[in-house]
Amino acid sequence: xxxxxxxxxxxxxxxxxxxxxxxxxxxxxxxxxxxxxxxxxxxxxxxxxxxxxxxxxxxxxxxxxxxxxxxxxxxxxxxxxxxxxxxxxxxxxxxxxxxxxxxxxxxxxxxxxxxx
Numbered sequence: 360x361x362x363x364x365x366x367x368x369x370x371x372x373x374x375x376x377x378x379x380x381x382x383x384x385x386x387x388x389x390x391x392x393x394x395x396x397x398x399x400x401x402x403x404x405x406x407x408x409x410x411x412x413x414x415x416x417x418x419x420x421x422x423x424x425x426x427x428x429x430x431x432x433x434x435x436x437x438x439x440x441x442x443x444x445x446x447x448x449x450x451x452x453x454x455x456x457x458x459x460x461x462x463x464x465x466x467x468x469x470x471x472x473x474x475x
Contacts, residue, residue, distance in 0.1 A: 367398045367405040378419040381455035385426070388464050389415050393472075401429070414471045415464075419455075426451040426459060428471045436470055 364370035367386065374382060382405075389396070389407055393414060396407040404427055406416035416427040427450050428434060434446055440463065445452040451467075453459050 363400075363403065364405075365400055367400070370400065370405045374419045377455040378424055381424050381453075381458045382417055382419060384458050385417050385424075385464065388459075388461050389468065391461075392465050392468050409472065412472075415468055420452070423452060423454050426453065426464075426467065428467055430471055430474055432474060433467060433471045437466060440466065 364373065371379060371382060371386075386405075393407060393409050396409040396414065399406050399408050399413075401408070401413050401416060404416040404418050406413045406427070406429065408414070413429040416429060418425050418427070429449075431448055434441060434448065434451060441451060451459070
């Protein structure tokens, strides 16, 4: 049985091609927005913890990539701005060939931080 990744670097080492490139870019974007956040793995998902609260995460999926705000209300709050993206209550899906815009990631994170 393969060992589960315990760091974002270990997780990304398992991702190939344009999914890896898209997640590397997203990681750098998140780091730029919340440079003091700690990187971690939460529920098996590469994530960023700020002041004890998970504020962002991402994974590669069979069909593309997904962004997780780790909140059931963040995506609902920004529903108008997420038109054109497939999503569930807790995840935003995107094509690795069309990464999430920095402006949108910033808004997702700022909205998540303001919650609670």
